[in-house]
Amino acid sequence: MSLVVNGRVERGTFSRDVDLLVDHEVLGVVGANGSGKTSMLRVIAGLDRLKTGTLSVSNTAWDVPDAGVFVETEQRKVGMVFQDHTLLPFASVLDNVAFPLRRAGQSKVDARKTARAMLVDAQCEHLCDVMPAQLSGGQAQRVCIVRALVAKPSVILLDEPLSAIDEGSVDELRSWLRQQLTATGAHCILVSHSRSDVNSLCDRVVELS
Numbered sequence: 001m002s003l004v005v006n007g008r009v010e011r012g013t014f015s016r017d018v019d020l021l022v023d024h025e026v027l028g029v030v031g032a033n034g035s036g037k038t039s040m041l042r043v044i045a046g047l048d049r050l051k052t053g054t055l056s057v058s059n060t061a062w063d064v065p066d067a068g069v070f071v072e073t074e075q076r077k078v079g080m081v082f083q084d085h086t087l088l089p090f091a092s093v094l095d096n097v098a099f100p101l102r103r104a105g106q107s108k109v110d111a112r113k114t115a116r117a118m119l120v121d122a123q124c125e126h127l128c129d130v131m132p133a134q135l136s137g138g139q140a141q142r143v144c145i146v147r148a149l150v151a152k153p154s155v156i157l158l159d160e161p162l163s164a165i166d167e168g169s170v171d172e173l174r175s176w177l178r179q180q181l182t183a184t185g186a187h188c189i190l191v192s193h194s195r196s197d198v199n200s201l202c203d204r205v206v207e208l209s
Helices: 037-045 092-102 108-121 136-148 167-184 195-201
Strands: 002-012 014-022 026-031 050-057 060-064 078-081 157-158 188-192 203-207
Touching: 002 037, 014 037, 014 050, 014 092, 014 188, 026 037, 037 050, 037 078, 037 157, 037 188, 078 136, 092 108, 092 136, 092 188, 108 136, 136 157, 167 195, 188 195
Parallel strands: 026 188, 026 203, 078 157, 157 188
Antiparallel strands: 002 014, 002 050, 050 060
């Protein structure tokens, strides 16, 4: 019951073949800029499509161009942290974190309760009522990490997730994130140029050349 990608990823003028298997682990993906790391994550998230080949999770097809199969992002149980730290600008931190739970069908009260508990656990309770425009880059990144984990997704995609965290607190956050990723048992892919992140968080590493 793994995440399997075997196909061609294209974005603009970029094109590469990907053959990847992730089995309830944290897989680190490293490589030079332009090697296709983020493009691969976007395909798994459903933000872009495979050109050819197959993408499946736990034997369920998510993207098979030749068969006309494509599962929209909203129907994929995926938690994502991308480099732009995108949050809903009109919603507080608490409601941003609660959003995946609301989308999954939880009531507003229950979703907020779960979101608050997760923010407390991540030492971000003081940010609950803050709007995204008032957050620093590091704070926004922390909130994105919590939001990616809160709904217990089956797939977690992390693209430079700790790049904006200050040196004084990054070790503690790394430790917390590792505990969370281990507890979820999800198929997780971490893209990072930080050897500290890769060594601390990943079970296995592959390099895209």
